[in-house]
Amino acid sequence: MTKYVIEGGNPLYGNIEISGAKNAAVAILPAALLVDGPCRIENIPQISDVTLILQILRELGASVRTINRTTVEIDCSSVRNQPVPYELARKIRASYYLIGALLGRFGKAEVPPPGGCDLGGRPIDQHIKGFVAMGAQVEVQGGMIRARAKEGRLTGGPVYLDMVSVGATMNIMLSAVRAAGNTVIENAAKEPHIVDLANFLNSMGADIMGAGTDVIKIRGVDRLHGGSYSIIPDQIEAGTYMAAVTAAGGEVLIRNVIPKHLDCITAKLAEMGAEIEEHDDAVLVRRTGPIHRTNIKTMPYPGFPTDMQAQIAAALCLAQGTSVITEGVWDNRYRYVDELRRMGAQIQVDGKVAVIEGVDHLTGAPVRACDLRAGAAMIIAGLAARGRTEVDHIYHIERGYEDIVRKLSAVGADIRLVHEPDEETQKTPQVG
Ligand code: EPZ
Helix, strand or coil, X not given: CEEEEEECCCCEEEEEXXXXXXXXXXXXXXXXXXXXXXXXXXXCCCCHHHHHHHHHHHHCCCEEEEEECCEEEEECCCCCCCCCCHHHHCCCHHHHHHHHHHHHHHCEEEECCCCCCCCCCCCXXXXXXXXXXXXXXXXEECCEEEEEEXXXXXXXXXXXXXXXXXXXHHHHHHXXXXXXXXXXXXXXXXXXXXXXXXXXXXXXXXXXXXXCECEEEEECCCCEEEEEEECCXXXXXXXXXXXXXXXXXXXXXXXXXXXXXXXXXXXXXXXXXXXXXXXXXXXXXXXXXXXXXXXXXXXXXXXXXXXXXXXXXXHHCCCECEXXXXXXXXXXXXXXXXXXXXXXXXXXXXXXXXEEECCCCCECCEEECCCHHHHHHHHHHHHHCECEEEXXXXXXXXXXXXXXXXXXHCCCCEEEEEXXXXXXXXXXXXXX
């Protein structure tokens, strides 16, 4: 078993460099399937979700060349249209982008239903609604989602999303860029990674307007050409370290960020007593006084991101007074609360609302990373707690945070990656 062992109580001082955005990378890499010719993609985060997508692209016949630690060149010229391997696709949520990308390229896609963090029901009906509006037939058969354009190529059309969905907005964009005619997505999501995907596709010859607003217009083109593109910095990774400094105290310069993307997070942390200075591509976070209570409701961008909910909750456990969090996106994103309670947190959950009574201190304990952001919250709580915290199930964290142990150690955290033999392995006698 592999786990993180944290000795809490050290304030954090120094610099942290933010990696490329996970939720942009996991859409932009499949988007390379739509491009005729090599595309060079820079600022790719080194996380296991990215490794998996690159592995899937290779299985489909793409040439993937590593240029350096954060840059790959992908050439999908000789990709074959074949079913996406079940064992790989089911491990990540973002495998759903392969449906849009393969449909857009070949007019046909066969992809297993996606996996990813367990946050309650995660339907993809809005993605399918979009494909159908563009003339696809979609069915689930033998554990595979099978989508096929009736005329061999999708035809653009109007798509109205019933709810704001990041995945549906990006997937419909992917399927529409090479469709015949125009597609208009209404009630589109506006997250920075949506703009990033549109910028990537436009730099390869697509014609997308309005990304970042709730109406996106896509004029279909016959082909996309190769090119070079750099992925935006990860807003949530940056926010996670900002929350860590707020919880543990100290002063850290968080570099390679777009401060505008952090506005909603910065505003809340400032309410909580952090001092935040914005620079061109960095933010300085300092917290020396007490943590103040606040209320938070998660919402689609530019609202407060659901992907920061657990990390902020960890910091609010140590605030003076009572804070209320309302989860506005997912049905079940409080599974981490039981783990924080093991550290002495006082949190009551009723449906989508969590009430946190601030306590004087948390005490280190063995805890589990229930999902990616819940895992980040455990680390934040561990950094701020008295004594030793051991976080297991860390594969969830490695899906989305590049080098988290190295980045935190560099600012003075006492955190180590520890490998322990499984109990089962220990019990099994070694033979021959
Ligand atoms: C993306 O998930 C992110 N994942 C999530 O990040 C993030 O929490 C979420 O967007 C919201 O920001 C990736 O980008 C890979 P949605 P996605 O479609 O696209 C409902 C993280 O921690 N809905 O915006 O799956 C849905 O149930 C992860 O990095 C439908 O009902 O989210 C939810 O309540 C976790 N039908 C809401 O909409 C649909 O067809 C928003 O989901 C689609 C969504």
